[in-house]
């Protein structure tokens with residue numbers, strides 16, 4: 440009965456059919472997103488066959504030690520001129536090929552079976568670049584409630600939650616909230632992006648205790664210019680966070 444009410448409530452923005460297709464997709468056995476081969480891996484390449492996992496467009500050093508952009512040298516000019524509020528940002532893969540396709544299929548075509556493979560890619564990145572850090576909480580990049588209602592789910596929440604399984608790090612789903620409804624960043628230039636997101640986020644009063652003096656890892660699916668992570672890191676710092684790290688599945692280069 441409760442489920443029925445929930446379905447009814449959601450119908451306007453998120454049809455019953457899409458909910459069913461989500462459920463079916465989520466229950467489907469693991470298939471490698473690239474070649475379609477069945478995979479049973481319980482090692483680090485969960486959700487991918489070994490061959491396709493190796494061929495993913497991994498981002499490897501040398502990288503800017505702060506923002507993680509591939510560069511020759513240790514720190515990029517952008518970070519040198521304007522030090523970001525986060526300590527380190529890293530992305531697992533280049534936003535291209537099967538990674539871009541998987542992100543789009545999850546986000547816009549409700550392919551929830553892609554949550555696990557994308558989370559294992561992210562997990563590999565956390566292992567490579569943050570294994571020596573003591574992270575106190577994982578915070579996903581939030582969607583505005585209005586956009587959440589349109590889409591039905593927040594892909595960053597799903598990926599981040601999957602990432603925390605087995606890591607034994609608290610997952611702070613609403614560690615940061617989006618308090619302003621903004622135009623999608625994709626449609627804007629660099630300067631407009633910054634203006635668009637100004638004061639768009641807030642740490643809710645109920646979460647301040649879990650943020651203050653802590654080391655927070657912010658999780659998102661894709662980073663383009665980094666404006667979103669910068670704004671969130673700034674918001675977390677304002678709320679007293681000790682150190683902020685960022686990690687994303689992909690990076691548009």
Ligand SMILES: [Zn+2]
Nearest residue numbers: 471474488491
């Ligand atoms: Zn494969």
Ligand SMILES: [Zn+2]
Nearest residue numbers: 503506515518
């Ligand atoms: Zn940099």
